Amino acid sequence: MLIVANWKAYIEDLKRAKKLFAAGKRLVRTTGIGIVLAPPAPLLGALASGNKSKVAFSAQDISLTTGGAQTGESTAGAYVAAGATYAILGHSERRAAGDTDSIVAEKLARACASGLTPILCVGERERDGEGRYLAFIREELTAALGGLPPKERAKVIVAYEPLWAIGRTAAFAIESNDLAEMVLYIRKVLAELLPGKSSARSLVLYGGSVEPENIRALAASSGVDGFLIGHASVDPDMFPRLLKQLV
Numbered sequence: 001m002l003i004v005a006n007w008k009a010y011i012e013d014l015k016r017a018k019k020l021f022a023a024g025k026r027l028v029r030t031t032g033i034g035i036v037l038a039p040p041a042p043l044l045g046a047l048a049s050g051n052k053s054k055v056a057f058s059a060q061d062i063s064l065t066t067g068g069a070q071t072g073e074s075t076a077g078a079y080v081a082a083g084a085t086y087a088i089l090g091h092s093e094r095r096a097a098g099d100t101d102s103i104v105a106e107k108l109a110r111a112c113a114s115g116l117t118p119i120l121c122v123g124e125r126e127r128d129g130e131g132r133y134l135a136f137i138r139e140e141l142t143a144a145l146g147g148l149p150p151k152e153r154a155k156v157i158v159a160y161e162p163l164w165a166i167g168r169t170a171a172f173a174i175e176s177n178d179l180a181e182m183v184l185y186i187r188k189v190l191a192e193l194l195p196g197k198s199s200a201r202s203l204v205l206y207g208g209s210v211e212p213e214n215i216r217a218l219a220a221s222s223g224v225d226g227f228l229i230g231h232a233s234v235d236p237d238m239f240p241r242l243l244k245q246l247v
Contacts, residue, residue: 001219001246002034002203002226004058004119004159005233006088009040017043020234025053027240031247034226036086041074048083058086058119061094062107076114087116088228090144092123092163101143108144112152119205119228120144122186123161134185141189154198157205158186159228165208166230173209179222187223212238216245 005024011017017039024035038058039047048057063073079087089111090104099107104120111118122140124133137160145153160182165173183204190199206218207228218224232238 002036002157002205003233003243004036004038004086004088004205004226004228005239006038006060006091006207006228006230007040007234008060008093008230010231010234011039011043014043014046017047020236020239021047021055023236023240024055027243028054031243033243033246035243038086038088041079044079044084045082051083056086057082057084058088059084059116060088061091062087062089062111062116064103064106064110066110076110076116080114080116085115085117086119086157087111088119088121088159090121090140092121092161092166095121101140105144105147108156109148109152112148112155117155117157119157119159121159121161121207121228123163123208125163127162127164137182137186138189141186142193145193150195150198153194154202157203158190159205159207160186161207161228167209173211173214174206174218176217176221179206179218179224183223210242212241212245215242219246 021037024037028035036056036058038060044057059079062076062079065073065075067075089107108118108120122137124136127133145156162174186204187199190202203225205226205228206224210227210229232242
């Protein structure tokens with residue numbers, strides 16, 4: 001089980017970031033669950049420097065550029081130098097800010113070329129009765145992975161985050177059977193895009209209104225390999241409760 005904690009812009013001071021990092025290290029030891037922290041860029045290097053724990057670090061996004069005269073940009077290579085081993089790409093908030101499918105695909109290529117493991121976010125805005133949302137998910141996956149060499153496609157982690165489920169309570173979030181169907185569908189598309197049987201090793205995560213009340217059921221019956229957690233990951237009470245439901 002893999003948990004990716006996307007801190008977004010919730011954490012602005014190093015002292016609080018260090019406390020959350022320490023909590024993450026304790027949780028890895030006590031639960032055995034894999035944890036990836038995605039702090040804001042200025043804090044990542046301070047936390048990851050000299051890190052010898054089993055907690056890993058991720059960029060929340062990377063720049064399209066590979067370097068040079070690009071003020072304010074953070075390249076994949078710079079994140080690797082800072083200690084990141086993962087990169088969240090195509091997150092709904094970045095897509096809303098202007099990242100198109102082609103931009104996400106190019107960032108994916110930059111991440112792979114630098115040795116980062118991409119966490120590719122996909123998800124529909126709404127569900128229709130005719131199943132058009134499935135075609136939308138297929139299009140996002142194909143557009144992102146299609147330009148990568150087969151071996152690099154196999155390294156990509158897919159995080160399914162339906163926009164209609166974000167910000168809802170557990171009572172109104174996705175049902176376990178609906179998530180199970182989507183995980184199967186994503187794996188089906190991956191099987192078409194990846195060489196041989198390598199898609200069987202691909203990780204599929206879920207993000208969207210994950211709470212202590214529903215995370216155990218979602219994990220137990222959906223076939224999902226882990227979760228991408230946003231605001232709850234910076235809550236020092238909620239985050240441990242979430243992970244303890246998975247043990």
